[in-house]
Structure formats: structure tokens, C-alpha cells
Ligand code: ADP
């Protein structure tokens with residue numbers, strides 16, 4: 001066990017009938033760490049969070065807190081704070097009563113409870129809403145209250161299941177910052193589920209990328225974005241140009257020496273759009289087919305002997321559609337990935 005690990009999911013397997021929802025999944029959250037569980041819809045994220053929370057059983061493996069198994073500990077005794085995607089506030093209780101809920105069932109004294117609720121409302125910057133009912137709040141406010149309610153009992157671990165996904169973009173970005181600030185201030189080990197790679201990149205100390213009930217890669221946001229291990233991670237973590245060996249030979253032969261010995265399966269060079277260098281060159285082998293101005297950058301579709309590439313530039317010099325260009329890539333910006341999607345069966349059981 002990692003010496004700083006706090007929560008450990010060890011080789012966990014969970015089936016629904018014959019369907020394998022989690023296949024030998026191992027996950028670690030260190031003390032004070034913010035970990036994002038990232039993957040497409042249906043890959044098993046919620047199932048894993050529910051197993052950790054003790055709300056769902058499992059078939060094999062273990063869940064440990066500070067090295068000790070909590071597999072037999074009922075959910076209410078785990079001392080975890082949970083926030084779900086949909087607003088799960090009690091509709092007939094005021095904001096203050098919602099936040100106080102966990103304290104009340106723990107028989108905290110009324111004075112202590114009032115003080116704690118006030119403190120939490122200050123913390124989430126909504127002190128004026130104590131007497132409102134949930135339906136009188138915006139979506140973003142409701143999720144802040146849900147967060148305050150989860151934090152109220154000083155949870156040992158915070159589990160967040162897509163807490164931002166029902167909110168519109170601006171509120172989502174705001175609350176994202178808020179969650180990160182609270183987590184840092186309080187130092188609560190946190191596992192947050194999301195299917196949004198940008199959210200994971202922005203929030204996480206570490207990202208665990210899942211597909212079809214399995215962990216595909218775990219690492220820092222930089223590692224997953226810049227050094228994806230597989231095609232799935234490369235494509236899930238943002239836009240990428242994936243070129244097979246023949247395409248690399250045709251366009252960027254300099255990158256070939258980096259190609260690993262091919263074992264089973266195909267390999268691709270993964271090159272992010274911002275790492276393709278482009279300069280106007282009447283004798284160049286590539287042609288600009290489309291230019292999209294996105295304010296902070298231009299996204300170009302470039303036709304090349306290796307097919308269509310996506311290129312992003314910050315250059316102020318305009319490259320017109322139809323113009324010829326030369327392309328190059330610094331070998332340091334090329335990562336070879338294995339193809340883990342060829343054999344992936346839809347609805348896969350991890351086979
Ligand atoms: P995610 O949260 O990543 O979208 P889930 O953990 O909710 O994924 O679901 C993973 C898979 O398990 C999905 O294919 C889903 O249909 C299936 N599943 C989830 N809950 C149940 C259940 N109670 N019974 C049967 N299948 C389920």
C-alpha cells in the first residue's frame with residue numbers, strides 16, 4: 001500500500017447478473033488528495049462510488065480506509081460525505097435544516113448545530129439563504145447547499161457524483177472553483193466522478209480514467225493529457241491526431257525512431273493539435289482546408305499525405321484556406337499509444 005494512501009479500492013469486481021460493471025478495479029485516494037474518476041457514460045463510475053459509499057455490494061476485492069477493510073461497515077457508519085448529480089436536498093426542509101441534517105441525527109446540541117450551519121453558510125458564501133426552501137434556489141445554489149450538508153459532519157472522505165453536470169456552463173465553472181477551494185482549505189480526501197475531461201483536468205490532483213468497467217490509466221492531469229497510454233485515453237482527453245506508422249512515415253519520418261517495437265495490436269503516434277507546427281510554404285505538402293477562429297486560437301483543418309489533421313495556432317499571421325503549408329512536430333511532443341478500441345465490444349464486459 002502507498003504510504004500516504006487513505007482510501008483504497010483493491011481489485012474490485014462488481015456484477016449485475018452476468019454483466020461485469022467493475023472489472024478488477026483498483027483506486028487509491030491519498031490524504032488530502034483530490035482524485036477525479038473520469039470516463040464515458042456507462043463505464044461504471046457511479047457503481048464504483050456507490051460501492052465505496054457502502055450503498056451497493058460487490059463480488060470480489062476490498063475497500064479499505066487507512067489500511068483497514070470497511071467492506072462490512074454499513075454506509076451510515078463510514079462517515080463519508082456524498083453529493084449526487086441531481087439535487088438531493090430534502091424538499092420540505094429549509095436550507096439550514098438541510099445542512100443541519102447530519103448533525104441532528106448525530107445528536108449535536110442545538111447551539112453547536114446553529115453555529116456550525118452559520119459557519120458552513122459563510123463557507124459557501126450563501127449566509128442570506130438559511131431560511132429558504134430548496135425550490136426557491138437556483139441549481140448552483142442547491143448544489144452548494146448539498147456540498148455544505150456533505151461537509152457539515154466533517155466527513156473522512158468526500159464522494160461527489162457528477163455534482164456539476166446539471167448546471168449551465170458559467171455556474172459550473174464557478175462552482176468548480178468553489179469545490180476546489182473548499183477541498184483545499186479543509187483537506188478532505190475527495191473522489192469526484194465526472195465524464196467531462198476539462199473538469200477533471202482543471203480540478204484533479206490525479207485522474208483515474210475508466211472505460212468498460214476497467215481502469216485504463218491513472219496519473220496527473222499532465223500525464224494523461226500529454227502522455228496517454230492508449231488510444232482511448234488520447235481521444236477521451238481532448239482532440240488528438242492519431243497517425244499509424246505508415247502515416248508517420250509519410251509525413252513526420254523524424255518521429256519514427258520513437259515508435260516502440262510493435263507487439264500485438266496497432267500503435268499510433270498521438271500528436272495534440274497545438275503541437276503541430278505550421279508555416280506557409282508554397283512547396284509544402286499540406287493544404288489548409290478550413291480555418292475556425294476561436295478567439296484565443298485558430299483551429300485549422302489541414303489536408304496532408306497522412307490524411308486530415310487538426311492544427312491549433314496562436315499565431316497572429318493568418319493562414320488562408322487553400323494555402324500550402326509545411327508541417328513539423330517536435331519528437332518530444334509525440335506519444336505512441338496502443339490501440340485499445342479495436343476489440344472493444346459495445347456495452348463491453350471488459351472481454
Ligand atoms: P456511469 O456512472 O459511469 O455512467 P454506472 O455505474 O451507472 O455508469 O453503470 C455502469 C453499467 O452498469 C451500465 O451499463 C449500467 O447500465 C449498469 N448498471 C448500473 N446499475 C445497474 C443495476 N442496478 N442493475 C443492472 N445494471 C446496472
Ligand code: MG
Pocket residue numbers: 045046047
Ligand atoms: Mg453515473
